[in-house]
Amino acid sequence: MSSWRLRSRWLDATILLVSLTAIVLVPHAAQSATNTATSAPPLSGGNFGSCTLLPQGWRCGNGEGLSGTSTTMVDGVAETVLRAQGVGNETNYQFATTQKGEFPWSPCQAPAVGVLPAGLTSVGTTFTLKSFTPSGTYRYHIYLALYYWLPSGPVTASGLTYRCLDTQVRAENINGNFSPVGTVATYDPGDSFGWDQVTIDSVSTGGTYTLTANVEQQCQNDLAAWGLPTNTPCQLAGVEIGIEGFQFTELSVYWPTYTFIIPSTLTFQGFDWDGAGEETLTMNNQPLASLPAVDSPQNGQVYTTFTVNVPSFVASGTNALVFTHGNWDCAVNDNVKNLQVTDNSNTVLFSDPTVRTLNCATSIIYTLSPIQAAFAVPGFLVTGRLANYTASALSGTVPYSFSWSFDDGSSAAGTLVSHTFATSGYHNVTLNVSDRNGAVATVQERVLFWKKPSVTGDSCVTILDVAQVAFAFGSAIGERRYDPRLDMNIDGRIDIQDVAFLAFYFGSCGW
Secondary structure (H helix, E strand, O other), X not given: OOHHHHHHHHHHHHHHHHHHHHHHOOOHHHHOOOOOOOOXXXXXXXXXXXXXXXXXXXXXXXXXXXXXXXXEEEOOEEEEEEOXXXXXXXXXXXXXXXXXXXXXXXXXXXXXXXXXXXXXXEEEEEEEEEEEEOOOOOXXXXXXXXXXXXXXXXXXXXXXXXOEXXXXXXXXXXXXXXXXXXXXXXXXXXXXXXXXEEEEOOOOOOOEEEEEEEHHHHHHHHHHHOOOOOOOOOEEEEEEEEEEEEEOOEEEEEEEEEEEEEEEEEEEEEEOOOOOOOEEEEEOOEXXXXXXXXXXXXXXXXXXXXXXXXXXXXXXXXXXXXXXXXXXXXXXXEEXXXXXXXXXXXXXXXXXXXXXXXXXXXXXXXXXXOOEEEEEOOOOEEXXXXXXXXXXXXXXXXXXXXXXXXXXXXXXEOOEEEEOOOOOEEEEEEEEEEOOOOOEEEEXXXXXXXXXXXXXXXXXXXXXXXXXXXXXXXXXXXOOOOOHHHOOOOOOEOOHHHHHHHHHHOOOEOO
């Protein structure tokens, strides 16, 4: 390296070191970022939950725009606010979104286990336009996006090869004009093949609307748009809900609910079921297919098993299953027990062994809510140190049973467990939750374990450690300044994330 380049590098390192010194002297409590909503949503009881990390989602803070751009969750309602006055253009969209799952830029990767329900056929969301303030020549989209992984391998079109697909259904406004329903467009953002479809042609402030995406159809349409075989297998890897655009002053949208629809199978046992339409079933106010013509012995109290296909089971919330009895044969009660709902991989989503009675005067009503499982981990996990994992679950039937497995072969049980990984990098952590009646939920997350923050070997994190990172700052694998010891998160580059990690542990010893 020439002497002037060396002096320049030392100067850059010195400037960065001075800046980092100020950073590391800030108390840890002051280093956490927060999101501030412009106002509390007027809606309540949404099912987005609270802010969580990817891939489990739904996450907050995923935005790019002027100050005030944000995504927050209040009482389960997601609020996206995007400010972009004088900012962005047709190749530089600003955005405010929330996400769940894996995405092409993280990088393109296979779906995480248990984050999105197996066999999803439809994804939907409702939204309310809270406010819009135009400015200049603008464009905005209110959208639901699906991201796909191609499990059979990369595909090629027009000389470009990709492993992920990117699709949207949306409302689209171009300088005050809404695009008509059915408007479509393709684009190549550099990380996936993209295909969009307008499904709502206009929205107004205060109105409530629904975006719905057919999981299989969106993928096939994307493949067709790029001239690829439409029978190419797709796996849904991620869902994104939000707003994007440029130049306008502010766009604010509330998102109270999302809906994941899956096919499932309903089984139960009953007696005095005549199989001739005397008894009827509805799921979420929609009639289910006719019961099989299996006659249980009349008045003999001998149970027969019935199986019914359910094409539209809501995996993201509650389902109302109602049995009704005809107005004939009222003298004899029917019975139902051992009701179960399973998905297409035979996982039990809901189970209730209770014996219930059906007659002309009384219907049987089930509220079916699959278990919603999740786990939380601290912000920074360090190789060789104990990490605590906290499990939570909703719905199903309490009490729950929690079991864990780690990709180093270890296992644990309970709502709060601790585990140490000996190697740095990403590790798969899997949580299995089962309820009293045998319903199951599984969640797997790729958890990053950082290297020990002391790189000088003196067991303490001091300014000397920061200085080494400062000198190598901005380097990547293949460059002379890159030092793998300083790549704390093993992502192939030394950047502000590595700096923040050292800053967090600055002054600590015992490493």
